[in-house]
Amino acid sequence: MRTSLTAGAAAGTLLAAGLAAPALAVEDDVAEVSVLHGIPDTPVDVYVDGANTIDDFQPGDLAGPLELAPGTYEVALTATDAADDSDPVLGPVELTVEGGMSYTAVAHLDADGNATVTPFGNDLSETAAGEGRLTIRHTAAAPAVDVWADGNVLFENLANPDEATGDVPAATYEAAVSLTGETDPVLGPTDVEIQAGVNTIVYAWGSAEDGNLDLAVQTVDVHAAAPSEVQAGTYGYADQGGIPAIAVIGGALALAGAAGLGLRYARR
Amino acid sequence: MRWWRPVPRVAVVTLAVALGGCVSAPVGEASPTGSGRATDEPVPAASLSSGIDEVTAPRVLGEVEVRSASPADAEVVAVDEPTRLEVDALSIDMPIESVGVDERGGMVIPEGALTAGWYRFGPAPGDPAGRAVLAAHVDNAQGTGPFARLRDIERGAAVVVTTASGERVRYEVVEIEQTDKDEVDVEAVFDADAAPALVMVTCGGDWQAEVGHYADNVIVTAAPVDVP
Incomplete structure (x- = not known):
């Protein structure tokens, strides 16, 4: 339920705290499921409960989000010319999803280069005002890595299929990935924009051995808290309360000052 | 800002019926159901990359x-920042700068009282949804600023915001509030999902010298005016 301020209640009451509940990032009765294809050189069809749901799905592409009823689904990946999912190249796997949650199922290589599917839950919790969330997922056939942001190690020693996440001030960061303990990037540096109230998820995928490591990016709307306050006066000139004598003098000066400022401003 | 299309609700209902009675399991669980788990062997890439694409099953989803x-293909979010605020009825014509949050988590208000701040982590004027918030100090060291006159505004007053691209976004005042700061629902004032609106905020009420703040927020809400 969102409460509009303009819905016509008496002045001074309709802004009372607690009227407006934060908007839900995902409604309670559905699960949002995205699918990322992170297996190089292997287009597939994605079957969900026996139905071809994502046809001719290309490596490096992101599908969805599908809005699914909470429950358990059987997911299988087949060759793009398969007639059905009876002969999958990957799966079937069961994915269980809960309402009000966001997931990304990633078809990718494990650390040894074998194809697998990893379901990740995407953190939808509200960020602080002015902050966004950065999530890094290691889904590449590669050793453990360090993740760099603006020249500093942000997440250390991340291994396939682990993830790391943290909230940072909304800004554009120069991100890079190096092997753990090293400084030369194996991926990046690349600019990643972190928006307030958005979970930006960066995937490392591909294979180090085959020389096709790459990055993929997904964004999930969460919600950022509003600023805690608006303190927009610091001198007392606009006081509407009882006026002590000293303030009357101040007020007269204020009027004179305001007039002068108005003139100066108008000349700009 | 969503980049996807919602799946038609009817498709979800169909699935829900088909899957009635499913049990729930811990978040993020995946378990193999087939006889052989594909992770045990590499995908034979060569045999998959050829063939003719066919639609082989109905798309229930x-x-x-x-x-x-x-x-490289990420959507670049270009924001057309507001740069100028005009309220003719109050002789307000002031520049706007983009602001964020201070270390206390409050909205940053530009120095002095002659510049309004736009909360850049929220909607912008002209966005299809959400409340774009402008705030300015009610006073400065010299006296009251333009926003001190906000509490005298009347419903129907015209408000124009000019953006960096030169677009003029027109509004009409629909509501004037003065509320104790302790009772202001900031989540509602800054609601990014509400109908599009411009919200102008400053301070008012009793000056509380002991804490250096005013007791109230003056909050003026203006709704977009469609220009034919």
Whole structure:
């Protein structure tokens, strides 16, 4: 339920705290499921409960989000010319999803280069005002890595299929990935924009051995808290309360000052 | 800002019926159901990359949006920042600068009282949804500023915001509030999902010398005016 301020209640009451509940990032009765294809050189069809749901799905592409009823689904990946999912190249796997949650199922290589599917839950919790969330997922056939942001190690020693996440001030960061303990990037540096109230998820995928490591990016709307306050006066000139004598003098000066400022401003 | 199309609700209902009685399991669980788990053997890539694409089964989930996840293809969010605020009825014509949050988590207010701040982590004037918030100090060291006159505004007053691209976004005042700061619902004032509106905020009420703040927020809400 969102409460509009303009819905016509008496002045001074309709802004009372607690009227407006934060908007839900995902409604309670559905699960949002995205699918990322992170297996190089292997287009597939994605079957969900026996139905071809994502046809001719290309490596490096992101599908969805599908809005699914909470429950358990059987997911299988087949060759793009398969007639059905009876002969999958990957799966079937069961994915269980809960309402009000966001997931990304990633078809990718494990650390040894074998194809697998990893379901990740995407953190939808509200960020602080002015902050966004950065999530890094290691889904590449590669050793453990360090993740760099603006020249500093942000997440250390991340291994396939682990993830790391943290909230940072909304800004554009120069991100890079190096092997753990090293400084030369194996991926990046690349600019990643972190928006307030958005979970930006960066995937490392591909294979180090085959020389096709790459990055993929997904964004999930969460919600950022509003600023805690608006303190927009610091001198007392606009006081509407009882006026002590000293303030009357101040007020007269204020009027004179305001007039002068108005003139100066108008000349700009 | 969503880049996907919602799946038609009817498709979800169909699935829900088909899957009635499913049990729930811990978040993020995946378990193999087939006889052999594919992770045990590499995908034979060569045999998969050829062949003719055919639609082989009905798409019960409706259309699924697919896009490249490459950082190079990421949607660049271009924001047309507001630069000027005009309220003719109050002789207000002031510049706008983009502001964020201070170390206390409050909205940053530009120095002095002659510049309004736009909360850049929220909607912008002209956005299709959400409340764009402008705030200015009610006073400065010299006296009251333009926003001190906000509490005298009347419903129907015209408000124009000019953006960096030169667009003039027109509004009409629909509501004037003065509320104790302790009772202001900031989540509602800054609501990014509400109907599009411009919200102008400053301080008012009793000056509380002991804490250096005013007791109230003056909050003026203006609704977009469609220009034919």
